[in-house]
Amino acid sequence: MLANYLPVLIFLLVAGGFGGLLIVLGFVLGPRKPDSEKLSPYECGFEAFEDSRIKFDVRYYLVAILFILFDLEIAFLFPWAVSLHAIGRPGILSMVVFLTILLVGFIYEWKKGALEWD
Amino acid sequence: MYIAVVLAPLIASILAGLLGRVIGRVGAHSVTILGVAVSFVLSALIFKGQAFDGQPPFNGAVYTWLVSDGITMQIGFLIDHLTTLMMVVVTFVSLMVHIYTIGYMHDDPGYQRFFAYISLFTFAMLMLVMSNNFLQLFFGWEAVGLVSYLLIGFWYTRPTAIFANMKAFLVNRVGDFGFVLGIAGIVYLTGSLDYQTVFGMKQAMAQHSFALFEGQPFNAMTVICICLFIGAMGKSAQVPLHVWLPDSMEGPTPISALIHAATMVTAGIFMVARMSPLFELSDTARSFVLIIGATTALFMGFLGIVNNDIKRVVAYSTLSQLGYMTVALGVSAYGAGIFHLMTHAFFKALLFLAAGSVIMAMHHEQDMRQMGGLRKYLPITYATSLIGSLALIGFPGFSGFFSKDALIEAVGESHLNGAGYAYFCVLAGVFVTALYSFRMIFMTFHGPERMDQHTREHLHESPWVVTVPLILLAIPSVLIGWVTVGPLLFGGYFDGAIVVAPEHDVLKEMGANFEGPVQFILEAFRAPALYLAAAGVLSAYVLYLVKPEMPAKIRARVEPLYRVLDNKYGFDWFNEHVIAAGSRSLGKLFWTIGDETLIDGALVNGSARAVEWTSALVRHVQSGYLYHYAFAMIMGLAALLAYLLFHT
Amino acid sequence: MTAVSTSYLHDLTLSLPEVFLLGATLVVLFVDLFISQAHRQLTYLLSLLTLVGTVVLLVAVPEGRHVGFAGMYVTDGFARLIKLMTAGTVAAAFLYSRDYLIKRGLFKGEYFVLALFATLGIFVMASAGNLLTMYLGIELLALSQYALVAFDRDSPIAAESAMKYFVLGAIASGVLLYGISIIYGVTGTFDLSMLAQRLDAHALTQVGLLFGLAFVMAGVAFKFGAVPFHMWIPDVYHGAPTPVTLFLGAAPKLAYFALSFRVLAEGLGSMAGAWQGMLMVLAVLSIAVGNVVAVSQTNLKRMLAYSTISNVGFILLGFLTATPFGYRAALLYTITYVLMALGSFAMIILLSRKGFEADRIDDFKGLAQRSPWFAWMMLFFMVGTAGVPPFAGFFAKLYVIQALVEVGFTWLAVVAVLFSVVGAFYYLRVVKAMFFDAPADDAPIGGAFSFKVLLSLNGLAVLALGLFNTPLVELVAKALR
Numbered sequence A: 001m002l003a004n005y006l007p008v009l010i011f012l013l014v015a016g017g018f019g020g021l022l023i024v025l026g027f028v029l030g031p032r033k034p035d036s037e038k039l040s041p042y043e044c045g046f047e048a049f050e051d052s053r054i055k056f057d058v059r060y061y062l063v064a065i066l067f068i069l070f071d072l073e074i075a076f077l078f079p080w081a082v083s084l085h086a087i088g089r090p091g092i093l094s095m096v097v098f099l100t101i102l103l104v105g106f107i108y109e110w111k112k113g114a115l116e117w118d
Numbered sequence B: 001m002y003i004a005v006v007l008a009p010l011i012a013s014i015l016a017g018l019l020g021r022v023i024g025r026v027g028a029h030s031v032t033i034l035g036v037a038v039s040f041v042l043s044a045l046i047f048k049g050q051a052f053d054g055q056p057p058f059n060g061a062v063y064t065w066l067v068s069d070g071i072t073m074q075i076g077f078l079i080d081h082l083t084t085l086m087m088v089v090v091t092f093v094s095l096m097v098h099i100y101t102i103g104y105m106h107d108d109p110g111y112q113r114f115f116a117y118i119s120l121f122t123f124a125m126l127m128l129v130m131s132n133n134f135l136q137l138f139f140g141w142e143a144v145g146l147v148s149y150l151l152i153g154f155w156y157t158r159p160t161a162i163f164a165n166m167k168a169f170l171v172n173r174v175g176d177f178g179f180v181l182g183i184a185g186i187v188y189l190t191g192s193l194d195y196q197t198v199f200g201m202k203q204a205m206a207q208h209s210f211a212l213f214e215g216q217p218f219n220a221m222t223v224i225c226i227c228l229f230i231g232a233m234g235k236s237a238q239v240p241l242h243v244w245l246p247d248s249m250e251g252p253t254p255i256s257a258l259i260h261a262a263t264m265v266t267a268g269i270f271m272v273a274r275m276s277p278l279f280e281l282s283d284t285a286r287s288f289v290l291i292i293g294a295t296t297a298l299f300m301g302f303l304g305i306v307n308n309d310i311k312r313v314v315a316y317s318t319l320s321q322l323g324y325m326t327v328a329l330g331v332s333a334y335g336a337g338i339f340h341l342m343t344h345a346f347f348k349a350l351l352f353l354a355a356g357s358v359i360m361a362m363h364h365e366q367d368m369r370q371m372g373g374l375r376k377y378l379p380i381t382y383a384t385s386l387i388g389s390l391a392l393i394g395f396p397g398f399s400g401f402f403s404k405d406a407l408i409e410a411v412g413e414s415h416l417n418g419a420g421y422a423y424f425c426v427l428a429g430v431f432v433t434a435l436y437s438f439r440m441i442f443m444t445f446h447g448p449e450r451m452d453q454h455t456r457e458h459l460h461e462s463p464w465v466v467t468v469p470l471i472l473l474a475i476p477s478v479l480i481g482w483v484t485v486g487p488l489l490f491g492g493y494f495d496g497a498i499v500v501a502p503e504h505d506v507l508k509e510m511g512a513n514f515e516g517p518v519q520f521i522l523e524a525f526r527a528p529a530l531y532l533a534a535a536g537v538l539s540a541y542v543l544y545l546v547k548p549e550m551p552a553k554i555r556a557r558v559e560p561l562y563r564v565l566d567n568k569y570g571f572d573w574f575n576e577h578v579i580a581a582g583s584r585s586l587g588k589l590f591w592t593i594g595d596e597t598l599i600d601g602a603l604v605n606g607s608a609r610a611v612e613w614t615s616a617l618v619r620h621v622q623s624g625y626l627y628h629y630a631f632a633m634i635m636g637l638a639a640l641l642a643y644l645l646f647h648t
Numbered sequence C: 001m002t003a004v005s006t007s008y009l010h011d012l013t014l015s016l017p018e019v020f021l022l023g024a025t026l027v028v029l030f031v032d033l034f035i036s037q038a039h040r041q042l043t044y045l046l047s048l049l050t051l052v053g054t055v056v057l058l059v060a061v062p063e064g065r066h067v068g069f070a071g072m073y074v075t076d077g078f079a080r081l082i083k084l085m086t087a088g089t090v091a092a093a094f095l096y097s098r099d100y101l102i103k104r105g106l107f108k109g110e111y112f113v114l115a116l117f118a119t120l121g122i123f124v125m126a127s128a129g130n131l132l133t134m135y136l137g138i139e140l141l142a143l144s145q146y147a148l149v150a151f152d153r154d155s156p157i158a159a160e161s162a163m164k165y166f167v168l169g170a171i172a173s174g175v176l177l178y179g180i181s182i183i184y185g186v187t188g189t190f191d192l193s194m195l196a197q198r199l200d201a202h203a204l205t206q207v208g209l210l211f212g213l214a215f216v217m218a219g220v221a222f223k224f225g226a227v228p229f230h231m232w233i234p235d236v237y238h239g240a241p242t243p244v245t246l247f248l249g250a251a252p253k254l255a256y257f258a259l260s261f262r263v264l265a266e267g268l269g270s271m272a273g274a275w276q277g278m279l280m281v282l283a284v285l286s287i288a289v290g291n292v293v294a295v296s297q298t299n300l301k302r303m304l305a306y307s308t309i310s311n312v313g314f315i316l317l318g319f320l321t322a323t324p325f326g327y328r329a330a331l332l333y334t335i336t337y338v339l340m341a342l343g344s345f346a347m348i349i350l351l352s353r354k355g356f357e358a359d360r361i362d363d364f365k366g367l368a369q370r371s372p373w374f375a376w377m378m379l380f381f382m383v384g385t386a387g388v389p390p391f392a393g394f395f396a397k398l399y400v401i402q403a404l405v406e407v408g409f410t411w412l413a414v415v416a417v418l419f420s421v422v423g424a425f426y427y428l429r430v431v432k433a434m435f436f437d438a439p440a441d442d443a444p445i446g447g448a449f450s451f452k453v454l455l456s457l458n459g460l461a462v463l464a465l466g467l468f469n470t471p472l473v474e475l476v477a478k479a480l481r
Helices: A002-029 A058-082 A083-112 B002-018 B022-052 B081-104 B113-131 B132-150 B159-190 B195-200 B202-207 B220-235 B244-250 B255-262 B265-276 B284-304 B310-330 B334-361 B380-393 B399-413 B419-445 B451-458 B464-490 B504-511 B517-524 B528-546 B550-557 B559-566 B568-619 B626-647 C002-014 C016-033 C041-060 C075-103 C109-126 C133-151 C156-187 C190-197 C201-205 C209-223 C231-241 C242-267 C269-295 C302-322 C324-351 C372-386 C392-406 C410-436 C451-469 C470-479
Strands: B058-068 B071-079 B209-213 B218-219 C067-068 C072-073
Touching: A002 C269, A058 B310, A083 B451, A083 C002, B002 B022, B002 B058, B002 B081, B002 B113, B022 B081, B022 B113, B058 B419, B058 C470, B071 B081, B071 B113, B071 B132, B071 C392, B081 B113, B081 B334, B113 B132, B113 B255, B113 B265, B132 B159, B132 B220, B132 B244, B132 B255, B132 B265, B132 C231, B159 B195, B159 B202, B159 B220, B159 B244, B195 B202, B202 B220, B209 B265, B218 B220, B220 B265, B220 B419, B220 C231, B244 B255, B244 B310, B255 B265, B255 B310, B255 B334, B265 B284, B265 B310, B265 B334, B265 C324, B284 B310, B284 B419, B284 B559, B284 B568, B284 C075, B310 B399, B310 B419, B334 B380, B334 B464, B334 C302, B380 B399, B380 B419, B380 B464, B380 B528, B380 C209, B399 B451, B399 B504, B399 B517, B399 B528, B419 B528, B419 C470, B464 B504, B464 B517, B464 C002, B528 B550, B559 B568, B568 C269, B568 C392, B568 C410, B626 C156, B626 C209, B626 C242, B626 C269, C002 C016, C002 C067, C002 C072, C016 C109, C016 C451, C041 C075, C041 C109, C072 C075, C075 C109, C075 C201, C075 C242, C075 C324, C075 C470, C109 C133, C133 C156, C133 C190, C156 C190, C156 C231, C190 C201, C209 C242, C209 C269, C209 C302, C231 C242, C231 C302, C242 C269, C242 C324, C269 C302, C302 C392, C302 C410, C324 C372, C324 C392, C324 C451, C324 C470, C372 C392, C372 C410, C372 C451, C392 C410, C392 C451
Parallel strands: none
Antiparallel strands: B058 B071, B209 B218, C067 C072
């Protein structure tokens, strides 16, 4: 049984090895002639205005998560639509239930103001 | 219905105890009196049902608590004629005492607590008598003991009360040890705690023997019965485990009446009667019972003569009467023992409550030398005490007469080893009983008034809550014997509840001649007991009323004997100096070597320190850092995987 | 087509309690959105009604074992008992929480809705007939719990513990899922009864299965909080608002018992030889660490957290015997523990007031003088958990130990008893503080009437189930027939 996982193991080894190899290659083969200009952080040729790590507004994550939720919903709808013939009326009913739940969730986030940026 | 009998006082007790502050004094006594009254009425109904309507005895489990190793521990009731009689006596006396307490404890700050305790006691006592198995019997046994200690130490600010309470506790532990051993022996032999099962296997048990000493087998039944009886000796205060009872008089008087005279101390008697199928199989054990009982009956009576504390006199009289009951058990006259238990419960409760009434009137003065002539100030108390005393000495027609006379006659009929000694003891005891009883009556109610001026001015009869119970108790003290002597002793009332082997059945022999109470009284005029009692009363009259200077002279003449009595035969001294001191020094030795250095130092404190130290150490692992936690989890997972690697 | 429809309907009827719970929760969520703060009581009442309705439907479900949704969903006596207990526990948690939440301005619909979703998660777990259904339930429960811990948004400590809980929980979920996938890879099925059929004693020699089992085990251990997967418990119990701690400490334990019973006993029962050993290690470590570390705690919530860990050890001990009696003992222990945990946390809520959490042991000093009744109740909970007869905890421990001895793990029983003795110390410390120390403050004991009544009943139940333990034993025996 475990033999079935051999390709996975090979894949992992190859992927890891290949990734590592490229880094090492770049490190070894690449020319390195640093000067002050090359070492300075830059922003389109200007000096950096601020630290590159800035705080994102937490709302960004909120929107991102909400986006993923509905994105997944679409991803779920595709296989459902394709197999609709096989699953019949129960299939439709189930999807109605699913979408209703999602709808309640949507109304909730809307009413709570999660979709308003300000 | 049976459950209601026990639960009513329990619930009342819980209400009065936990909500005492909320429901107040009136609430506390109302609820507990109601609880006990319900219990009494139900008991009376059950009694009527069984004794008159011929209902069959009930034996059944109410609830199974635990089954362990094939031994079932359960709560169950065995309600037969013996039980119903005890239930009625217990609940009636308890009810009287509850009412009386309203007056007696009127000014006490622990009023609600007291009511909670006595209701709890009633519950425990009922559990004890209604039990159908040894576990519940033991539970009730310990529970009545517990309440008794609590009540002896009720006035916990008095050092003497605390001392008495401690003494009662320790002495009873000795008895309980025997009791537990007895029960353990039964379980060992039969594998059951249920009365019915155990009694069913009694013949098989009697075949066994225990080799207590190398090569010295003892009959199992004898060992078990003696162990059980040692328990009874503790609870029913038989020599030499009697020392706690006089001291228990430190408790409030209602308690002395209820617990230390009428009910709890008779638990031992009841238990032996209940175990009659077992005791019947061991003559040795019954001889033991007989001799202990006879000794207690006579020698504790002597102590009543020299004591001056009114409650202690009654207490010694209780000891002596308990001895009488025990003697009855010894000669297989269980019915007579229980009969005396019942009549004694009424008249002794009466005497205690009367003594309490006197004490109240005397502003808590208990020394009889400070009393005298109280007859005219306390007429009801006087009359009822007189009735109680007459019942106690066995005045013909009074309840005590029937029970005591039957008992003495039964001893006379017996052929058991030691019966001759016992017969002498109980006969001599009659004289002694009459002497100390009437000494008390004369010193308290007759003669010159010896109290101080202040007390005399405030003397008055007690309130109705006190006198009504006295009167209610006086009625059965007079009459109960007439009504019950026939059926109880000779009418086969206890058939089925108490088992007597035919060859021991002394009551049956006596029953052949029994033709009703009147004839029974007439019969008594031909026996020595009655004349001995009369002699006792007469002596008391002469010594304490006619020639009050006589006792002092007699005392001077027999000084050493008086000293012996005054020191109560040295039991207390012996316990104090030999047993207590010896065990204390032994304990101290073990304590310093074993406990302090080994157990405390190395084991207890050592392990406690180790635990604390480890605890503090491991606590640091809980660093609060997320990556530490995740790391621990991964390590755990790795460990699980490693475990697999090594174990498969 | 019609055949499919009727079976679909049949499945829905079987799972009516869950369907109703979900629907009603959505209604609560919806209603809560459109009412003002002044009418928030409505949410509370609707939530309680939801639970009542669920219980009614649970009782109406036909008895016996029924399978629906092609084996994904199972209902039997066990599921029914777990669900009924859960519904009752959650209802009690709501009653206990209301005042606390109102006083601190936390009386929001989300608490109730999240708790109801968690309840649904527990229901799904109890009825899971398939590893995927189980996982679904676990995640529904876990996500609701993460959110509940962070429920008091203005409390940094709550946010921190929620974050920790979430991250660690995610790792654990990943591990569990990984284990499930390996098992699927080896056996080719997610279905628990099918799994039981395909595995035989031979399974113990298959390295792949054993690996999968180890990962599943780690996941289960994390959920329970068994050492060394326990790190989240003290921080989360301490950090979360007390009503949330009360919730976390009670109902989910039933769910995790269902998880281990369904997956380990029913699905992987033939591999008992392997998981027994692992559980042994986990259980002994849990009892040892839990009891020992609890000794040095000064915060009552943290102490109770460690107490949870040690009690989990006991549950696992009963479970690892892999005998019907052992399972019964473990379930009995779980139920008893839940009852006592509810009461202990409710006592903290009772003593707390705005701006004062009453979560230190010192805060219980002299309670016997301030309120003797509730001091006694707390005594019941403490000595009950310590396992002193005649309280319920004693019998729970007794049965576990009896189960251990029965299968010959006497040394485990000895270890368990020894550490219980250590444990008794810290429970008694609370008792000592209550009865022998002078009160630190004399503020009157608050709490609504219903709260006090429920708490008293809870305390008395701990006593009553010790004195009369037969009904519970029979109930459990019936559920695990």
